[in-house]
Amino acid sequence: MVLPRAARTQRRTRIQEEKEERILEAALEVFSLHGFRGATVDQIAEVAGMSKPNLLYYFRTKEAMHRALITRVLDTWLDPLREFDAAGNPVSEIRSYIRRKLEMARDFPRESRLFANEMLQGATNIEDELKGPLKSLVDEKAAVIRAWAKAGKIARCDPYHLIFSIWSTTQHYADFDVQVRAVLGQEKAGDGRFEDAARFLEQLFINGLEVRDAAP
Amino acid sequence: MVLPRAARTQRRTRIQEEKEERILEAALEVFSLHGFRGATVDQIAEVAGMSKPNLLYYFRTKEAMHRALITRVLDTWLDPLREFDAAGNPVSEIRSYIRRKLEMARDFPRESRLFANEMLQGATNIEDELKGPLKSLVDEKAAVIRAWAKAGKIARCDPYHLIFSIWSTTQHYADFDVQVRAVLGQEKAGDGRFEDAARFLEQLFINGLEVRDAAP
């Protein structure tokens, strides 16, 4: 047969799994750095250490590779938000959400940049994902936050913009890493910058969301 | 003569000014959407409404266009931070800095995305600008913030990470516009989202930076 590729016969070969893994790893490297249009199949093949036709045997087109990559990464990327627990203590939930997001920015910067590139370029490939699963998840957690505010456990605030601001402040350390390093300078740009960031952001959000005297 | 181009004879023609303006406008449109590598000269020429050789008459290379664009935009992009006034009232300075940055995200989203693309892709073209003028400016304003903290006018905090968090939260509404709209949904994604964001961010930063009981 000539066309088994990703269109499996039934179950994936060991070789298929290994190679697809290597390809997606290389694709992450390249797409996250140059975006979809700026990335080239040749470059991905080179990083993956295989010939271009070989790569195209597993993923028929550049777009198919990109789709597969996005789908896989998006899922794990949303895990921290899923863990956000309605039954937990608001302050510690928010604190640990910030911490988890910051850890992801530190440990998986390429994944963060992949999405950032996607958003910047209009997100035409994942708009459905955004309007569907992502929106639902955020709606759900926004309701939790709103309930906390209503119960007087945290200050009243727009839960959506709260989530946005946690996303943006934490992902900043992955997406704008070059700028962060340049501004901090050599002495402050070491690994400690994530600890400093965590300390600052926790202070900002915890104090910023503390309950105030309500206007009558 | 054959090569006056941007290498001016002495003063620029009216035609030169107009065309260079049109080209940079088109370049902003395309570069901000696709990044340097993803953008094509043909596409920029099409958006600018002129032939490719004509465009290359004004800017010899794609890189020259990009450089000219970055240089021009970077300068105005930093204006809000320059206005940050040491003599002013800390709370109102921070408040109005947030507001100005948010207005820029609303009114000049392409400029914001241009830089975001640049950062994501390693910023090799502007690394010097970052380590030089940008770092100096931030260092200067960080000193101001530190002084405010020491004087007990705002809470003690890392001034660099404070600036980063203002940058990221505000620029988020330009760079991740697609995501913001998708998550907010049709009813909340109208123009009012900037007002909502401003209200939330002011609350977050003003409360978050309010002076607390100092640990001894």
Place this chain on the structure above:
DNA sequence: TGATAATTTGACCGGTTGGTAAACATTACA
């Protein structure tokens, strides 16, 4: 107006792009 400089264009170039065809090599498994 005429001549000179500035601008615009169509045709073109070598290199790269995403992708294909088919021959060849390897693996799985009866």
Place this chain on the structure above:
DNA sequence: TGTAATGTTTACCAACCGGTCAAATTATCA
């Protein structure tokens, strides 16, 4: 072991890429 399915490679293609060139057109100004 044999053989069919799976995996890999070499050679290649048309389209597109950034950029050049010389000829044609338009603006400038003495």
